[in-house]
Every structure is written in structure tokens, then in C-alpha cells.
Amino acid sequence: QQQVKQSPQSLIVQKGGISIINCAYENTAFDYFPWYQQFPGKGPALLIAIRPDVSEKKEGRFTISFNKSAKQFSLHIMDSQPGDSATYFCAAPNQAGTALIFGKGTTLSVSS
């Protein structure tokens, strides 16, 4: 079964620090890699996404780095803030390209 392996499971970062979450995928046919942010009691919200024709995409404090040869992509949150405390999911399309497969999630806590 296709998988998207996400690490770490949980992360504690000081305010102002850098949060880094990693994902590894298997299927080389994947060509769309989104990150979702989920707060308690809310649905996942699309945070940022990348396609493999670029190695990095930046939106404000959030950056996706993509390593096609290693089949890995990561989310970097610069200047982490307490309001960033949430669960983050990476995702990738299934083999048929018809739906998303989610990583297991990373719970981020930013301490003030």
C-alpha cells in the first residue's frame, strides 16, 4: 500500500525558532505535495503546496523544500509563533491521482 511517512510525531519549539517537519514518499508518479494545518475542532486547511518542477517554495514564514532524488519533502516554519501550534499533515496523491494520502501528522507546540 502506498505510504507517506511523516516525522517527527511531535515537536516542541521555542518561540522564534525554526520548526522542521519531514515527509518521505514512495510513488515516483506523485507530482503534487501539499501541507495541511489543522487546529483542534477544525478541518485541515491547505497551508502550502509544491510540484516537483521546483525544489523550494516559500510563502511568508512557511517554506517547502523538495528533494526528488531522495523522495522527500519538508516543511520549514521560520520564526515559529505560539499561534502556529497545531497538527500538520503532509499529503501526496494516490497512485491513480484521484485522492490524497496523508502522513500520520505532526503535533507542533510553540512555547512562549
Place this chain on the structure above:
Amino acid sequence: DTEVTQTPKHLVMGMTNKKSLKCEQHMGHRAMYWYKQKAKKPPELMFVYSYEKLSINESVPSRFSPECPNSSLLNLHLHALQPEDSALYLCASSQALGNQPQHFGDGTRLSIL
């Protein structure tokens, strides 16, 4: 506020009840999805509709019955559920099937007594 609206936000039902979850989007998206999410777990795909036709059923028990009356609406009919079906049920939509951004609603928190 999300652009995918789900009602009700919370639902408590007995194992013999029949109820329905509703999802609506007005973004002109032609693909709609139902996911199930247990606490501290990722969303798990249940059903996918494309152009109002059921495209994927991830071997979901028949006590869950999806319906797509039109391109903006998606329902999930529930009957004879089990306690283990208690979860957050999420609806999502995307412009089309394929490698497209999916937009999620805030879900219905379902509790089965």
C-alpha cells in the same frame, strides 16, 4: 470561515437511528470527498464523487451511504452505526479529480451511543 460548509457541527445518535450529514460548496468544484478522522489520526478517504458520479468507494460499510444530488451538495446517510464509527467526518472539494488542492470543511463531530 471555510468555503466548504458542513452541517450539523455535532451529532449524537443511537445505533438504530437514521441521520444524514450535509456538505455544500459554491466554488464550482466538480470533485467532492468524504473523509473520516479519528482523534490524533490523519483523515481517511471514504468516498469520492466526480461530476456527481461516485468515483471511489474505499470499501466503506454499507451503513454509510453517500449521495451527490448536484454539483454543490454532498450528503452522507447514516444508518445502524456502531460505536466505533464515532469520529470527525470531513467533507472536501477540489476543482477536479487529480493533483488538485483540496479544500476541507470543519467537519461533523459524530458520537454513537
